[in-house]
Amino acid sequence: MNKRIAVLLSGRGSNFQSILAASQSGALGGHIGLVISNRPGAGGLDIAQEAAIQTALIDHQSYATREAFDADLAGVLDSQSPDLVVLAGFMRILTPGFVSRFAGRLMNIHPSLLPLYPGLHTHQRALDAGDTHAGATVHYVTGELDGGPPVLQAKVPILSGDDAEALAARVLQVEHQIYPAAISWHLSGRLQFVHGRLYLDDELVPPTGQQWESS
Numbered sequence: 001m002n003k004r005i006a007v008l009l010s011g012r013g014s015n016f017q018s019i020l021a022a023s024q025s026g027a028l029g030g031h032i033g034l035v036i037s038n039r040p041g042a043g044g045l046d047i048a049q050e051a052a053i054q055t056a057l058i059d060h061q062s063y064a065t066r067e068a069f070d071a072d073l074a075g076v077l078d079s080q081s082p083d084l085v086v087l088a089g090f091m092r093i094l095t096p097g098f099v100s101r102f103a104g105r106l107m108n109i110h111p112s113l114l115p116l117y118p119g120l121h122t123h124q125r126a127l128d129a130g131d132t133h134a135g136a137t138v139h140y141v142t143g144e145l146d147g148g149p150p151v152l153q154a155k156v157p158i159l160s161g162d163d164a165e166a167l168a169a170r171v172l173q174v175e176h177q178i179y180p181a182a183i184s185w186h187l188s189g190r191l192q193f194v195h196g197r198l199y200l201d202d203e204l205v206p207p208t209g210q211q212w213e214s215s
């Protein structure tokens with residue numbers, strides 16, 4: 001339980017909530033010491049405050065440059081020496097300097113079957129393409145947007161009559177399962193990144209991440 005996690009978010013914080021629940025149940029092998037939002041009024045801040053977790057608001061609108069914002073963000077994070085920085089609906093692109101400072105301990109969840117659909121509007125794009133499945137991917141963050149090595153991926157079916165909202169809700173359910181699982185793998189040292197390859201328990205992780213089997 002001594003491993004420390006810091007969470008960065010911008011919105012409602014349902015992924016953060018699922019990670020919090022896993023930490024409280026002891027399933028995570030670590031605890032959330034800090035939640036930072038770049039947006040005032042983010043729902044995730046209320047969840048953190050209710051759980052008596054330290055919060056910080058670093059409003060990107062108060063900064064002239066991305067670099068200045070990221071420098072303050074990194075400073076606040078460094079004061080906590082987190083074992084893992086978790087992006088949970090954090091709607092800011094991070095600078096290369098920030099990403100390299102936290103390399104190997106910076107994770108994100110993206111609501112698509114990466115490498116499909118990096119960026120925004122993933123559900124609508126999957127629907128427009130006529131895909132049969134959608135899903136979510138937890139990955140380590142590198143300088144390439146949504147392009148870092150996938151750790152864990154879950155698929156859900158696309159059903160006839162789905163709109164983006166219905167599909168997003170189905171995907172979100174699996175997000176809440178895979179993010180805590182991937183974080184616990186990281187914290188327990190089961191993931192190793194060696195010479196550009198990711199291993200789980202010394203086995204090579206497939207290029208789209210370990211496939212999630214729902215229980």
Ligand code: GRF
Pocket residue numbers: 009011012013014015016088089090109110111136172175
């Ligand atoms: C999720 O869909 C996540 O995949 C994406 O942003 C959304 C955040 O939702 N990165 P929440 O704030 O965790 O509810």
